[in-house]
């Protein structure tokens with residue numbers, strides 16, 4: 001799972017906690033071998049929880065109509081059958097999860113063109129295809145298992161209780177991928193756009209929009225409201241895309 005932009009408020013505190021907790025689990029009880037199927041199962045539970053705790057756009061909602069139209073040809077990508085929903089929320093975000101669930105926030109759709117959305121969601125699908133989301137689920141599960149003696153002692157991957165799911169989802173949404181993972185997801189998206197004949201430079205313009213928002217947020221907002229990206233500098237990412245597009249003869253104005 002991945003955040004494009006996240007509030008600075010508790011994400012960094014959460015990450016510190018996670019790292020500490022994961023370390024403790026590694027030293028003590030090891031989780032059993034964590035398979036793709038385990039990740040998909042837990043991802044499904046987390047997604048079901050988030051779907052009930054967010055306002056999901058109905059099938060005939062204009063947001064959902066637009067997203068469905070955009071992704072009708074892309075139901076199978078990254079080795080998974082995908083399912084799409086829109087959360088009608090103010091945060092600017094989108095994520096994909098290890099079970100093939102893609103969730104797009106309406107506020108992101110408000111500011112992006114169709115092809116920019118394809119580029120951003122292509123990036124999120126890249127995290128799934130590259131198994132980044134599986135590893136994020138595994139780490140979040142280890143953290144959750146630590147707080148549950150039964151789960152950690154059996155070593156098996158158990159279902160999470162309703163009371164565990166909130167923390168599990170918070171940990172997932174706080175996942176910070178490495179720069180390498182982010183770059184590889186950008187590459188995945190670039191190839192996705194190219195392969196399907198979309199304008200690859202839309203990916204660059206989406207990153208430039210993030211760069212603008214990061215700049216504004218940096219100047220005008222209180223610390224807790226500040227947006228920060230777990231990704232490499234958005235402007236650098238945009239430049240990298242444009243460079244590749246030029247090389248491929250795909251840099252349209």
Ligand SMILES: [Zn+2]
Nearest residue numbers: 002182185231
């Ligand atoms: Zn990412």
